Amino acid sequence: MHSWLTIFGIILIIWPGCQEPSFEIKVPDYFPEMKIPEDNVPTTARVELGQRLFFDKSLSLDSSISCRSCHLPELAFTDGKAISPGIHGRMGNRNSPSILNAAYLDLINKDGGVRSLELQPLVPIEDENEMGIPIQKLVKRLEKDRHYQKMAMTAYGRNLDAYVITRSLASFVRTLISSDSPYDHFMQGDSTALSPGAQKGLELFRSERLNCTSCHSGFNLTNNQFENNGLYQVYEDPGRSLITLDSVDLGKFRVPSLRNIAITAPYMHDGSLQTLEEVLTHYQKAGQDPTTTQSDKLKSFILSEEEEKQLISFLQGLTDSIYLAEL
Amino acid sequence: MKPAIKYFSLAIILALFGLACSKDNDSEPDMATLAFAFDFHVDGESLELGKDYTINGTTVSFDVANFYIGGIELEQANGTTIGLQNQYLLAGLDNTATLNGEIEVSDISKARFFVGVDPTTNSQSETDFTSRPSNDPLGIQDPAMHWNWNTGYKFLRMDGNTDTDGDGVTETGVAYHLGSDPMLKNFDLTTQIDLEGGENTLTFSFDLATFFTGVDLSTELDTHTGNNLPLAELLHENLGNALTLE
Numbered sequence: 001m002h003s004w005l006t007i008f009g010i011i012l013i014i015w016p017g018c019q020e021p022s023f024e025i026k027v028p029d030y031f032p033e034m035k036i037p038e039d040n041v042p043t044t045a046r047v048e049l050g051q052r053l054f055f056d057k058s059l060s061l062d063s064s065i066s067c068r069s070c071h072l073p074e075l076a077f078t079d080g081k082a083i084s085p086g087i088h089g090r091m092g093n094r095n096s097p098s099i100l101n102a103a104y105l106d107l108i109n110k111d112g113g114v115r116s117l118e119l120q121p122l123v124p125i126e127d128e129n130e131m132g133i134p135i136q137k138l139v140k141r142l143e144k145d146r147h148y149q150k151m152a153m154t155a156y157g158r159n160l161d162a163y164v165i166t167r168s169l170a171s172f173v174r175t176l177i178s179s180d181s182p183y184d185h186f187m188q189g190d191s192t193a194l195s196p197g198a199q200k201g202l203e204l205f206r207s208e209r210l211n212c213t214s215c216h217s218g219f220n221l222t223n224n225q226f227e228n229n230g231l232y233q234v235y236e237d238p239g240r241s242l243i244t245l246d247s248v249d250l251g252k253f254r255v256p257s258l259r260n261i262a263i264t265a266p267y268m269h270d271g272s273l274q275t276l277e278e279v280l281t282h283y284q285k286a287g288q289d290p291t292t293t294q295s296d297k298l299k300s301f302i303l304s305e306e307e308e309k310q311l312i313s314f315l316q317g318l319t320d321s322i323y324l325a326e327l
Numbered sequence: 328m329k330p331a332i333k334y335f336s337l338a339i340i341l342a343l344f345g346l347a348c349s350k351d352n353d354s355e356p357d358m359a360t361l362a363f364a365f366d367f368h369v370d371g372e373s374l375e376l377g378k379d380y381t382i383n384g385t386t387v388s389f390d391v392a393n394f395y396i397g398g399i400e401l402e403q404a405n406g407t408t409i410g411l412q413n414q415y416l417l418a419g420l421d422n423t424a425t426l427n428g429e430i431e432v433s434d435i436s437k438a439r440f441f442v443g444v445d446p447t448t449n450s451q452s453e454t455d456f457t458s459r460p461s462n463d464p465l466g467i468q469d470p471a472m473h474w475n476w477n478t479g480y481k482f483l484r485m486d487g488n489t490d491t492d493g494d495g496v497t498e499t500g501v502a503y504h505l506g507s508d509p510m511l512k513n514f515d516l517t518t519q520i521d522l523e524g525g526e527n528t529l530t531f532s533f534d535l536a537t538f539f540t541g542v543d544l545s546t547e548l549d550t551h552t553g554n555n556l557p558l559a560e561l562l563h564e565n566l567g568n569a570l571t572l573e
Binding site: 039109113114115116118119122123125126127134135136161162163166238241242243245 | 451455469476507509552556
């Protein structure tokens, strides 16, 4: 009798582990290893719960917006607006970034204030200008939903709470990978994936003359450093210095990935540049007008009309169509 | 705030347990109990949430007044040090922390502690606030003491309303939040607190008028530390005089 009970107990303990296969996030082997917290290894149940939460408007105080409102899959998880309105049309102060490949970020958000994907969801959920609901209040609201409770139990073996909400959203965000652009195919040896013009554009992008790759380098076209790219003399948004409390970081923002850049306008932390042409116009004169904290990696240069077309054609080659139709 | 008290008491019992074990048992000294309390006031007048006060000529009221106290070490005249290194108190209007264990009756001659949260805990790298039980002062609080846009905790949070146009009506929201490692405030106080056999209470006394010394509350409406560092630094400085031990 006793030993049967023991065996039954062991099965109960092992059961959740057996039942929940880990979720395989498909990434090409030229992507670096993804760091995943031990207590939040993705499983199908966790990702599904996170996905459901991501698209659920009841995550906002007046149930008017979801994560998707500002991160539309068809726009590489951006929203096409300079500043995304939150509840009651309230305006924050930053442009909604693509969250594709966010799994590879060590410091999250443009100023690097958040140190894990697990804690990031609390920013929009609790921010008065975004979803505007204290996390405890959200827990009280969602725990009444039996379906959510069941999913929470399967995914994390506990009731729906702040831990489950943040962990599952992070699990879902971690699965959002962009690695299938013409640029990827080109880099993997398909020399026809980029047009000859786009290939010239890539050369320009990598040239010392333009120096783009001194910041936009690597598999995700970012060195993940905080840089001031010379947008303003005086920044309304202090950027990185909000976090470090150090004035040398004034106007510095994390160098963003340029993947899917052609479909994620408008650009920069405040959405102040409307088109890629405007971005290139900015960079051509950026180096001429150094502010105190502007990066010395910025070069001033002049692009011919043809070169500008080539560079833009290259940037368009960074678009991955995988999410355009999905979700 | 009851659960927080329970958690804290438990921690103290455990801490004292450790202490008790290392002591000789031959003589039976007089024993005392110790509780922590917080006395918030404005220039001697007790603080009530929502009530109007005048600070530096401006009418102002508060809805939130909380801060963390950690790293408490009390030195007794008999050479014993009571250390509560990894435990935190959430100072608040009605918050108390009762110490259920007992210590020897011997005056407290020194008190060391800090306002804030130690850098390791504050980095959220080992256990973040969502992973902590709800009765942990470092777990999610209502009103919230965790930051979301920035890593870690608001070490100190004072929110309320102020009168910006001088008509005596507090119409504009104010928020003073200190956080981030450089905002940790260390205290090392020489005190003379007599302990008696039986119940004793150690009261942290916090004067908001002193805390806001040199701050024009009709114009300086907020600091979230990084967005208004000069104000945060002034408040951090004032904190040293605003908080005392009774």
